[in-house]
Amino acid sequence: MLQQPDATLYEGKAKILYATTDPKVVIQEFKDDLTAFNAQKKGTFFGKGAINCQISATLFRLLAEKGVPVHFRSLDSPRRMVIDRLEMVPLEVVVRNRVAGSLTKRLGIPEGEELSFPVIEWYYKRDDLGDPMVNRDHIRILKLASDAVLDEIRTLALRTNEILLPFYRERGLILVDMKLEFGWNSSGSLVLGDEIDGDTSRLWDAGTGEKLDKDRFRMDLGSVKEGYEKIYERVVGHAVES
């Protein structure tokens, strides 16, 4: 099943996709780079790619076991995973359990407040536009996805949240919110893609309330690496090997 990378298909801010000899399969490599505010702020730390790759692999395996269709196939190396090649839906789906980030300003509710149900938001994946929030009418106008596909994505996103919330809770982590992306694999199935880790999720220590995710980097809180390592330890189940 493992393939050698032979060509860069796509290089993004935090990941590189390599083609393999199987057109249905690609390798997703996690970079050590960190970006925020639409790549206006940049950073890096050695090992971040491997940490996020293994957190994502653990969570994708868990989700697959629970019946959520995912792109993940196997780990290829500490920072590379073999995944289904997807045609992505150009939307980011944000699932929120507590108020943080842009939602504090949008609703005028203090950070940390628990939401009475998970809130879903759609963002149009367009770096040049700053990934704006969109509603269903906008999505229809842009023909990004049909209503039926949006309903399916919403259901999968909420199911993913239902699975991850208790998983994190049992490990002393609060899942504040997360960004998910979906795409179509070569069999025509809609599956969860991208990554799930401290780059794309807000995770707080349940005991201290300490932010452990990319907000440490965004907000210049320091100890960015240590935050990611704490997420790794709780999710993967052992300390990061150095």
Next chain:
Amino acid sequence: MLQQPDATLYEGKAKILYATTDPKVVIQEFKDDLTAFNAQKKGTFFGKGAINCQISATLFRLLAEKGVPVHFRSLDSPRRMVIDRLEMVPLEVVVRNRVAGSLTKRLGIPEGEELSFPVIEWYYKRDDLGDPMVNRDHIRILKLASDAVLDEIRTLALRTNEILLPFYRERGLILVDMKLEFGWNSSGSLVLGDEIDGDTSRLWDAGTGEKLDKDRFRMDLGSVKEGYEKIYERVVGHAVES
């Protein structure tokens, strides 16, 4: 039916509401002030209040004739109308027929492009937050309106658009978009409130494409008064008396 104003109930950026001796009825007075960008930009011109009041009165009468429930009862003076006292739904409903304003940046589509169907957007009426765009989940969290009420508002907003589009078209005006507000009157009916004019609608000359609405003020295009007067002439049916 006419009442003397005896107390200011509310003073907004462009209108003042006065209580009357009938608790079910208020007087809505249109100010000559113009504001934009959440009142960071301010202006005024003599007669603007009367122009907008009479445009709104004409449009509310038309909508009422066509079966849309409205707050409007009668004109009290050139810049004052007698209306149902409403408990407002704290949402602005924007109906868009063409791309303009914030939608150009949100979707990356050039200004003026026709939308294949009218797009609805919801904004949370909160000056201190800058009236942010919200989706149905946000509205549910904030308990601003039930899903049934949102559906009813959406239907009324689209019906209003269906009535006004040909009305304007026959008068050489393109209705690019408009902001509507709804509220509950003393009988518990949901009715269209606020105002409908060049302050709250984008209206372009169908022949020349010239902007005639508040965008002249927002964008420093000059001849703001002349733009509003052109809208008045087309909608009310005769020139502004000076």
